[in-house]
Amino acid sequence: MLGHNIIKDEEIDILLEDIYQRYGYDFMQYSRASIKRRINRIMTNDRFASFAELRFALKDNPAFLQHFVEEITVNLTEMFRDPLFFRQLREEILPQLGTYPLIRIWVAGCSSGEEAYSLAILLKEANLHHKSLIYATDINPRVLEIARNGIYPLNQIKLFSENYMESGGKQDFSNYYTANYEWAKFNPELKQKIILSTHNLVSDTSFNSFQLILCRNVLIYFNKDLQDRVFKLFDASLENLGYLALGSKETIRFSSIQQNFTPIGDQKIWKKLYSL
Incomplete structure (x- = not known):
């Protein structure tokens, strides 16, 4: 052995x-x-x-x-992970994004898609889903296929539902999926605004301009130099006054982009300052 x-x-x-x-x-x-x-x-x-x-x-x-x-690559995720983070998105960030004619969101390192579906639900409940695009990317094609199918083990739904309610959910969570034997299939309308694609944060460049970027619990697996390279990519991809969201153990403090952002609340969300 x-x-x-x-x-x-x-x-x-x-x-x-x-x-x-x-x-x-x-x-x-x-x-x-x-x-x-x-x-x-x-x-x-x-x-x-x-x-x-x-x-x-x-x-x-x-x-x-x-x-x-x-x-x-690390593929541990869940829907509405860190519910207080999603509550802040719901109550503070989405009302600001709602002023845009088109909302572009990037979920970087989306894994099997639970976070992207969580955002789609938030957007629907804020009546913003119809004018939003969620770009969900990952280096791993296999987990993107799981996200594309939108089918997750039924034994995870209890946790997803509890997270959803704690995040300020407004509906019965069962409205968003159909249960069948050991699996739950999320409603196809949720993924109508989700664009799934492979993207390598290490080597690929910016591909659009966004008002919100989420990259949660990915950067903790990168060394400091690589983290800083990715932060520069996010800075270049984010519009003025847009928002960057990281995981609970991640921060832009001491990075080269720190001076371009200001923290919003205590849920690891930063707002990009306006610059010419």
Whole structure:
């Protein structure tokens, strides 16, 4: 049985360079502790006896590469996660966005789509869904397919419903989905305004101008240099007076864009200051 700390730091460098050169995925500035832990888990679960075996599989088997990417990227999420955050969106931010003729929102690192569907519900209840577009992006095509289907395990619905109510939900949460055996399918009308696409925060550029960007619980897995690069991407993608929302353990403090933003409340939301 393989033990812990199988892979050495210098082997991680070789592996990540291989992946970047061959496939264009750049994980070299991800948090080293996090990526080492996940690679060790892959080696254990997939029963690789050595670093050489893992390297060979990644270089010669594109299907295994996709499995590797799915394991390295973090896909833990839930609907209305951190309900007080969504309450602030509902009560303070959406009324401001409602003054725009078209509302463009970017959910960066959307994983399997729960956050995008949560936003769609908020927008419907604020009567803003009809004039909104939610761009939901992730590096991982497999989780985007889950988001595209809008089908989630029924055993998660109780938590989703409790979060929704705590966020200030105005309806019976069951109005938004149809239950069937062990699955819940969310109403197709919710995803009419959701545009799903692959996007790599590490290497891809800005693709639109937004009034609200959410990137929650993604940046904690990046090192400081990569975080700052992503913050600059968000700054370039956000309109004046737009809003940037991060996860509960994330902040733009001490970043190169800090002076361009002011905090709004205590739920990790910042407003971009007006600049010429």
